[in-house]
Amino acid sequence: NEGSLWGGRFSGGPADAMAALSKSTHFDWRLASYDIAGSRAHAKVLHRAGLLTEQELEDMIAALDQLESDVLDKTYVAAESDEDVHGSLERGLIERAGAHLGGKLRAGRSRNDQIATLGRMFLRDHARIIAGGVLDTIDALLEQAKAHPYAPMPGRTHLQHAQPILLSHLLLAYAWPLLRDVQRFVDWDKRAAVSPYGSGALAGQTLGLDPNFVAAELGFDSAVFNSIDGTAARDVFAEFAWISSMIGVDLSRVSEEIILWATKEFSFVKLHDAFSTGSSIMPQKKNPDIAELARGKAGRLIGDLTGLLATLKALPLAYNRDLQEDKEPVFDAADTLEILLPAVAGMIQTLTFNTERMADLAPQGFALATDIAEWLVRQGVPFRDAHELSGAAVQLAESRGVELWDLSDADYAGISEHLTPAVREVLSTEGSLNARNGQGGTAPSAVEQQITEFERQLDAV
Numbered sequence: 001n002e003g004s005l006w007g008g009r010f011s012g013g014p015a016d017a018m019a020a021l022s023k024s025t026h027f028d029w030r031l032a033s034y035d036i037a038g039s040r041a042h043a044k045v046l047h048r049a050g051l052l053t054e055q056e057l058e059d060m061i062a063a064l065d066q067l068e069s070d071v072l073d074k075t076y077v078a079a080e081s082d083e084d085v086h087g088s089l090e091r092g093l094i095e096r097a098g099a100h101l102g103g104k105l106r107a108g109r110s111r112n113d114q115i116a117t118l119g120r121m122f123l124r125d126h127a128r129i130i131a132g133g134v135l136d137t138i139d140a141l142l143e144q145a146k147a148h149p150y151a152p153m154p155g156r157t158h159l160q161h162a163q164p165i166l167l168s169h170l171l172l173a174y175a176w177p178l179l180r181d182v183q184r185f186v187d188w189d190k191r192a193a194v195s196p197y198g199s200g201a202l203a204g205q206t207l208g209l210d211p212n213f214v215a216a217e218l219g220f221d222s223a224v225f226n227s228i229d230g231t232a233a234r235d236v237f238a239e240f241a242w243i244s245s246m247i248g249v250d251l252s253r254v255s256e257e258i259i260l261w262a263t264k265e266f267s268f269v270k271l272h273d274a275f276s277t278g279s280s281i282m283p284q285k286k287n288p289d290i291a292e293l294a295r296g297k298a299g300r301l302i303g304d305l306t307g308l309l310a311t312l313k314a315l316p317l318a319y320n321r322d323l324q325e326d327k328e329p330v331f332d333a334a335d336t337l338e339i340l341l342p343a344v345a346g347m348i349q350t351l352t353f354n355t356e357r358m359a360d361l362a363p364q365g366f367a368l369a370t371d372i373a374e375w376l377v378r379q380g381v382p383f384r385d386a387h388e389l390s391g392a393a394v395q396l397a398e399s400r401g402v403e404l405w406d407l408s409d410a411d412y413a414g415i416s417e418h419l420t421p422a423v424r425e426v427l428s429t430e431g432s433l434n435a436r437n438g439q440g441g442t443a444p445s446a447v448e449q450q451i452t453e454f455e456r457q458l459d460a461v
């Protein structure tokens with residue numbers, strides 16, 4: 001049983017089937033640098049507790065440095081017989097530091113507190129990378145919004161024409177949730193910045209090691225206050241997976257709209273050649289594959305989250321081997337977003353909008369009917385009556401196959417004495433947009449204020 005982490009009470013090595021099932025080096029090897037960083041910190045805390053001499057600490061750090069450079073240039077790789085990254089790196093350390101010194105490092109720690117700590121280190125680094133990708137996507141939306149300060153378009157509810165809006169207003173409506181996703185990662189990091197190292201297998205350690213020293217060495221704010229929680233909790237992993245899923249869903253929603261906009265029927269946008277694909281058979285095709293992949297990968301991210309939650313559900317405390325299943329979902333979530341975000345940001349940044357067509361369609365489909373009703377309210381008509389009168393105008397226009405502004409003064413007067421020719425001031429896209437000038441509205445002045453506030457919050461993250 002040579003090279004194994006246990007042996008004393010075993011009379012032989014594991015069956016091939018046991019070893020094959022148990023093995024995690026094919027996915028946890030990417031934690032190797034974090035494992036070695038943890039080992040350096042642990043060596044120092046053993047030294048502080050008087051369990052390693054000055055010379056032993058120096059030799060240990062040198063061996064760990066050598067091991068890390070061998071891992072990085074792949075002269076040291078996991079062996080077929082290694083179960084996980086921790087065991088393999090202990091074997092590598094012993095090869096470099098000798099069995100006597102190398103055998104001292106495992107004192108006062110367990111793979112249970114190690115893996116819980118390394119996972120948090122990995123996730124904290126990747127949360128920053130993902131947040132950077134989200135910020136680039138936000139920038140692309142914001143730049144497009146600023147490049148089109150006055151571009152009216154149809155605003156939709158139920159996918160039907162509802163009221164005219166500004167394109168910049170809609171683009172920002174896709175940017176706000178993404179900004180909140182970045183804020184969520186910032187907030188999440190407070191919970192992730194707590195180190196489980198020092199929890200041991202579950203109950204803590206007897207060697208007088210200072211877990212807060214290790215925490216600080218590894219960039220954490222503090223150590224956990226409960227060793228069972230430290231080794232068995234994975235809510236911080238699940239929250240990371242949830243934020244990742246939410247980002248996927250947020251990207252999927254804007255992607256769906258872009259897919260619609262790029263159809264012949266909408267013709268609202270043209271995709272850049274570099275951010276679209278062709279067809280192997282139909283020469284004319286230009287496909288929104290990035291947006292479709294974003295939609296598809298949102299489903300995959302949701303799967304990562306639900307898979308992890310299913311692993312955690314009803315798992316008794318403390319560590320159980322089920323927890324080895326915690327890593328692949330969060331690794332996959334990080335990998336998925338890190339490859340998706342730059343493509344989505346590039347697609348949005350390079351969209352060309354057909355603002356003329358969007359503006360033409362903005363008031364169509366009786367999208368100004370609410371404006372007539374609210375204009376009547378300003379003349380003192382109760383809203384219930386105003387709604388009826390505006391509805392009558394819609395019915396008349398629809399029966400003639402014309403738009404609201406095509407009805408004559410006499411037509412309006414025939415519907416109600418309140419509908420004087422002055423109502424025409426709201427019977428234009430411009431009038432409709434300008435009237436919605438309260439905070440959060442779609443008037444150009446309100447959107448300008450919105451951009452100021454958005455940029456303030458963006459600068460603050």
Ligand code: ARG
Pocket residue numbers: 024084111112115319321323324325
């Ligand atoms: N490979 C294990 C995991 O990912 C490390 C912890 C193993 N602990 C144990 N008691 N078998 O969870």
